[in-house]
Amino acid sequence: MTSSPLGPRSTAIGGLTVTVDPGSAVPPYEQLRVQLIDAVAARAMVAGAKLPTVRGLAEALGIAPNTVARSYRELERDAVIETRGRAGTYIAASGDATQRQAQDAAAVFATRIRQLRIDPADALELVRAALMVD
Incomplete structure (x- = not known):
């Protein structure tokens, strides 16, 4: 500041x-x-x-x-x-209801990650792994 x-x-x-x-x-x-x-x-x-x-x-x-x-x-x-x-x-x-739901889910996830004291970089890797489609 x-x-x-x-x-x-x-x-x-x-x-x-x-x-x-x-x-x-x-x-x-x-x-x-x-x-x-x-x-x-x-x-x-x-x-x-x-x-x-x-x-x-x-x-x-x-x-x-x-x-x-x-x-x-x-x-x-x-x-x-x-x-x-x-x-x-x-x-x-911004956008449709699915965007809103995704935002809400991300906010819940982020809150839980902070509560668990997980490093944000590690949390992002967990999300990337969970979203991987073979």
Whole structure:
């Protein structure tokens, strides 16, 4: 994270760096909203990617939690993201119901892998082996 008392603040979300400039004529919630939409459109953020909590992202960017919450509400309204209750906020699945089901299955798998403390690279090898068709 980079910061300046009056200048732009940036933080990483997965492989994406988001920046909010409080001195910009564009409101901070809109800056965040547009960057996430652009990242999804460019496939820099993929379906199922988990987003930071409202409070966590607000703190990282030095903005009010209500500002992040507004961005998230508008993104959810536009089906760019989805909130799964206490499980968090994720980039929404695009496409048909089978894509959604696959995303849900992957999320359950990822949660279980983390619980088991399995290395992600090892988990991916397990999935590759399970998907192999002779």
